[in-house]
Amino acid sequence: MTDRPPTEELFVSVCIADPEGEAAACIPVLHVLAARLAERFRYWEILLGIPAESEHHYYELASRIPNLRLLKIRAGTPFYRRRVAIASEAIGDAVVLTTPSELSIVDPVRALEMAAGTGSIVIGRLGGSHALRRALRVLGRGAGFRVDPRDMQTVAFPRTLLNMLLAHPDRTLAMRFPPSDSAIPVRWINATGQSVRRSLSATEFARRLDLMHRLLIASAPRVLSTLAMFSLLVVASAIAYGIYCVTVWLIFSKVQPGWFTISIVTSLTTGFLGSAVFGLSIGIQRLIDLLSADLNEDIVDEIAAVDLFGRAVRELNIEIAGQGAEPVQGGARGGEASAE
Known part of the structure; x- marks a missing residue:
């Protein structure tokens, strides 16, 4: 825990494209994440992509997790396209894309603060080496992206760079591996608490094959x-x-x-x-x-119970004091303003 007061001027968004399990299993993870965000930031939101066909299983999350937005994703939408869809709905000044399995080894709060403070993309990175690292880097360079197999799916963006990548012709790849552009600075933070790589599941293996296929297409x-x-x-x-x-x-x-x-x-x-x-x-x-970017119609609806600015209205008690003048809502040209 930290004794620092919540950051007032920064609004952050945490985007999770895949809940990676049943709704009940998401509650403890999201509770810990919400507590970490509330401890450091005054204004924040969590965006969780859920399958549109099983949305009713996740209704309980909206009432139990503060500032949670549930975004129903169209069935059959590929994983990396879901990431783009979720990120495009975020409204924070700094946005982090992550997965539940990486929240315990990469601190999203640190990534958000680093991205906002340096104006750079911040990527979580695993230690060790990879047998195909050199080949993948060459393939990525040919496609115009900075590819490293050690880079994780936790990526934090400042708002300016996020808007730039969302307008990229191949934004699904650009949101995973930053383009090779000197105007897009990139920093890395090392993962902690996990030194041994997990065995790939069938879903993760299919995602990596899809990523390789997209890299080959991007090199066209x-x-x-x-x-x-x-x-x-x-x-x-x-x-x-x-x-x-x-x-x-x-x-x-x-x-x-x-x-x-x-x-x-x-x-x-x-x-x-x-x-x-x-x-x-x-x-x-x-x-x-x-070729222009296609319209993003992957999100079909949203379920949210977020009251971000109502809290600010209640906390800021603004009183207009003028000499012999009645208080005027919204400010006054003369008089003296005092805030409690």
């Missing part, structure tokens, strides 16, 4: 750029070979029958295919550049 623009350059080299080689064939046919009097015909047809075919691949590559690149 750079792959297309490389393919376009290679196609230009093929076209140039085909033109050079065609010139060589014509030169041989004109200079030498004795040429193997059929050689010129086969060679010039090969040159023309190769040049046409190279030009076609080049045109397709730059055309698809243009479509990717023009």
